[in-house]
Amino acid sequence: MNHIFYMARMARTVFKSRAFAVSVLSVLMSLTVYAVSATNNTVYVRADQQTEVFNTSARELEDILADCGISVSPHDVVDFSGFDGNVAEINITRAFPVVIRVDKTTYRVMMTEGTVADALKKAGVTIDDDDLVSHPLYEFLEENERIFINRIDYRTTSYEEEIPYEVETRVTPLLRAGKSRLLQEGAVGKKVLTYGETTKDGVVEEAQLLGENIVLRPTTQIHLVGGNVPVSPSDFGYSIVNNAPTTYKSVITNARATGYSAGGNAHGASGNSLSAGHVAVNPNLIPYGSKLYITSADGSFVYGYAIASDTGTGLLEGIIDVDLFYDTYLESVLNGLRIVNIYVLE
Secondary structure, eight states, X not given: OHHHHHHHHHHHHHHTSHHHHHHHHHHHHHHHHHHHHHTOEEEEEEETTEEEEXXXXXXXHHHHHHHHTOOOOTXXXXXXXXXXXXXXXXXXXXXEEEEEEEXXXXXXEEESSOBHHHHXXXXXXXXXXXXXXXXXXXXXXOTTEEEEEEOEEEEEEEXXXXXXXXXXXXXXXXXXXXOEEEEEOOBOEEEEEEXXXXXXXXXXXXXXXXXXXXXXOOBOEEEEEEOSOOSOOOOOOOOEETTEESSXXXXXXXXXXXXXXOOTTOBOTTSOBOOTTEEEOOTTTSOTTOEEEEEOTTSSOEEEEEXXXXXXXXXXXXXXXXXXXXXXXXXXXXXXXXXXXXXXXX
């Protein structure tokens, strides 16, 4: 029991001593300095073209930014290399939007730096040498930049186009004056036009005709109209008075005249190519190559000047005296059987 009382007196003596007090004070000051130094980290933050100084106890980047009330986006670039003692620097490069309009689509990319080409690459937009870009690819970006791209393409395109038919009126002695008849139905033709086209975003800006190919020619619509004109387009220059040439070698009056036609490139027995103005005869009476003038006695029908170029069974057998050639089957039918005078000119 006495031992216990002795130990208690010794402890009281130690607590009252100056050395103990100094020791306790030293410990307390060390703790205070540590606490003060732990809250006295200096951080220089450079962002938005200005520099701010912050004091913080945090030493990790995320904690420092939170403690200093600094917000960053996922697109911002934050450069922090750590503390040098109690001092650190944080550099923040803010991302800014760049808008790209192409192919009827709007892309929005966030950039901190770079050129127009960099923004296109980040947006996944590809271009070729023909495309029009609103800014040079090497130009450095600025905040809220808007880039427009027009797609330019060159192509060769063919178009089918109708060719309208023409309408022709032929005056003929085969019809009475004032009467008309459709000789040939008109039909449109077709042609293929080939263009070299320049398109801007799919819209043709310029087109140049490269070639034209007619694949189907139009068919002229022909109307026959009655009138007092000769059928034959030939003119041998004789003087015609009172519906008869003033000079001729011989004449066959009240001759029976029919009409006929043949396909294209037809040739008569004489070898001559047949067209209106050539007639078939009995070559024993009228030699091939003879120049003729054929008309009705009253002048109501005039075939006109003609060349003896062909023959036929009916002519050789004397059934008819002359067969008048027409360019179309309908005209030959309209001729029927007519009574004419045949003047042999030479």
